[in-house]
Amino acid sequence: MATIVQRFGKKLLDGQKLSPTQVKALNSIAQCRTRALGGHEEVCDHCGEKRYSYNSCGDRHCPKCQITKQMQWVEQISQMTLPIKHYHIIFTMPHQLNSLCLWNQKLYYSTLFGAVWNTLQSFGYTHYGVESGAIAILHSWGQNLSLHPHIHCIVPAAGYSLQGKWKNIGQEKYLYPVHQLSAAFKGKFLDSIKRKLKKLQVADAFYEQIQQAYRTPWVVYCEPPLSDARHVIHYLGQYTHRVAISNHRILEVSDTHVTFVAKDYRDKARAKPLRLPGVEFLRRFCQHVFPRGMVRIRRYGIYNPTTIRRLGLVFSFDHLRRIRAAKAGVKVKKETALQCYSRLTGFDPCRCLRCTDKTMKAVAVIPRIRSPAANLLNLLRSKLL
Numbered sequence: 001m002a003t004i005v006q007r008f009g010k011k012l013l014d015g016q017k018l019s020p021t022q023v024k025a026l027n028s029i030a031q032c033r034t035r036a037l038g039g040h041e042e043v044c045d046h047c048g049e050k051r052y053s054y055n056s057c058g059d060r061h062c063p064k065c066q067i068t069k070q071m072q073w074v075e076q077i078s079q080m081t082l083p084i085k086h087y088h089i090i091f092t093m094p095h096q097l098n099s100l101c102l103w104n105q106k107l108y109y110s111t112l113f114g115a116v117w118n119t120l121q122s123f124g125y126t127h128y129g130v131e132s133g134a135i136a137i138l139h140s141w142g143q144n145l146s147l148h149p150h151i152h153c154i155v156p157a158a159g160y161s162l163q164g165k166w167k168n169i170g171q172e173k174y175l176y177p178v179h180q181l182s183a184a185f186k187g188k189f190l191d192s193i194k195r196k197l198k199k200l201q202v203a204d205a206f207y208e209q210i211q212q213a214y215r216t217p218w219v220v221y222c223e224p225p226l227s228d229a230r231h232v233i234h235y236l237g238q239y240t241h242r243v244a245i246s247n248h249r250i251l252e253v254s255d256t257h258v259t260f261v262a263k264d265y266r267d268k269a270r271a272k273p274l275r276l277p278g279v280e281f282l283r284r285f286c287q288h289v290f291p292r293g294m295v296r297i298r299r300y301g302i303y304n305p306t307t308i309r310r311l312g313l314v315f316s317f318d319h320l321r322r323i324r325a326a327k328a329g330v331k332v333k334k335e336t337a338l339q340c341y342s343r344l345t346g347f348d349p350c351r352c353l354r355c356t357d358k359t360m361k362a363v364a365v366i367p368r369i370r371s372p373a374a375n376l377l378n379l380l381r382s383k384l385l
Helices: 002-015 020-029 067-079 095-102 105-128 178-199 203-215 228-239 276-286 303-310 316-327 337-345 376-383
Strands: 039-044 052-054 084-092 133-141 145-154 157-161 166-168 220-226 250-251 257-264 272-279 297-299 360-366
Touching: 002 020, 002 250, 002 276, 052 360, 067 228, 067 337, 084 105, 095 105, 095 145, 095 203, 105 133, 105 145, 105 178, 105 297, 145 228, 178 203, 178 220, 203 303, 257 276, 272 276
Parallel strands: none
Antiparallel strands: 039 052, 039 360, 084 145, 084 220, 133 145, 133 297, 157 166, 250 257, 257 272
16 A cells, blocks of 8 residues: 555645645555654564564554554454344445535534434334444445445344343344334434534535435345354454555556455455556545544444443443452553554564564664654655655
8 A cells, every 4th residue: 555655646646635634644654664654673682683673653544554453442342242142234325425425524424423323222212112232333435445435333132121121122134124224314314414514504515415315215234143243343343443445455556557356246246356547546545534533433322331331231240340340449450562462463573583482672763754844745745756
């Protein structure tokens, strides 16, 4: 991905107006794990082998970063979910509203999250009389990097009743009728977005798009429940801390085009190579750079920490043990990022590759290259080909 930014970034900047967040993301990807971000020199304490390790950019849009956070998220969510069946429900948006999404992503996505949870919460009460829960994960991309906003929800087959008791919910193959879910979700989203646009005095500008959305059938898909939520969590964990595309899907970067693998869902989801002009590839990627402060993973209902504390919910013996330890004031020793990475992957990055069982020790710090204060856009231009 860094090669693509360096090769086609300047043409994109000349032809497109990018937001400061998009420029910052491209700049971070171009510099990630290079001398520009600094690092340290390591030497083996046994054989004297020397190597240099450069720092990561830490940007959430960078395909090289976030692997430790991703694994930590999967482990944490697996521990805090109820040991019961879970449904995987997907709420998709019609493409007629894409222009509204590009105009104000923060407004669009916050309204989308609100409509999804309002729909699930209301169905929990009307169908089963319980406070249900959900873990909602926002994706904005399709396999070909087109703009395709949708939200994946992990919903437990249980809820907390008004009488203060746990209650099993759901049918054998579905949680709620998907046609009813689609209609309710459509109404809640469009009603909410219209009110917000009227407040901003721009409702007339998007009148036609909203009317087209009313005439379009909306799609909500519900998969049959899985006996263990970890299957869904591990599947979604591949995308929680990654945006749009990973490096292993990129097959070739030529002087003019980028070739990558994409699933063709019209042909039984077969993986096929897709070739795009380099500038168009970057333009599509930039559509999925989220606004600063935008939270893509949200927990609702009985999976929301505030609700858990308010209702005093306990999900498992391990959860109860952690609650008691917190009340007793017992401090749990936190792992470092390096210790967590080694435990979850089984690979020790400090191990000497020549000796295989000895340790590399940092002996010198490579300082970060401090660029003079300047406009970030001009700074990025100076680093590109």
